[in-house]
Amino acid sequence: LAAFLGASFYGSASSSDGNGYELYVIAAAVVGGTSFAGGIGTIPGAVLGAFVMQSLNYGLSFMGVNSPGQNVVAGIVLILAVGFDTLNRRRGTSGGPR
Numbered sequence: 001l002a003a004f005l006g007a008s009f010y011g012s013a014s015s016s017d018g019n020g021y022e023l024y025v026i027a028a029a030v031v032g033g034t035s036f037a038g039g040i041g042t043i044p045g046a047v048l049g050a051f052v053m054q055s056l057n058y059g060l061s062f063m064g065v066n067s068p069g070q071n072v073v074a075g076i077v078l079i080l081a082v083g084f085d086t087l088n089r090r091r092g093t094s095g096g097p098r
Contacts, residue, residue, distance in 0.1 A: 024074055027049070030049070030078060032045035033045035053074065056074070
């Protein structure tokens with residue numbers, strides 16, 4: 001759907017469309033609730049994660065942060081989301097605090 005909308009917006013398509021967005025796509029999926037450890041994600045969660053990452057990207061761009069700086073922030077958000085997911089998984093399997 002995204003490829004169709006992008007091609008219709010620009011009036012053409014290329015095999016290199018979407019290159020460089022891998023970090024943001026993975027971060028959006030993880031922020032949306034999909035786990036790296038084989039979790040099951042939801043469509044609303046993925047849309048919410050994409051909204052959060054795009055809002056972050058837009059806000060940083062509006063503040064004048066350059067592209068490498070935006071990638072660093074996206075990487076930090078990804079690391080925090082994975083860490084939070086790992087912490088929740090450990091709590092869930094250990095039976096909670098003792």
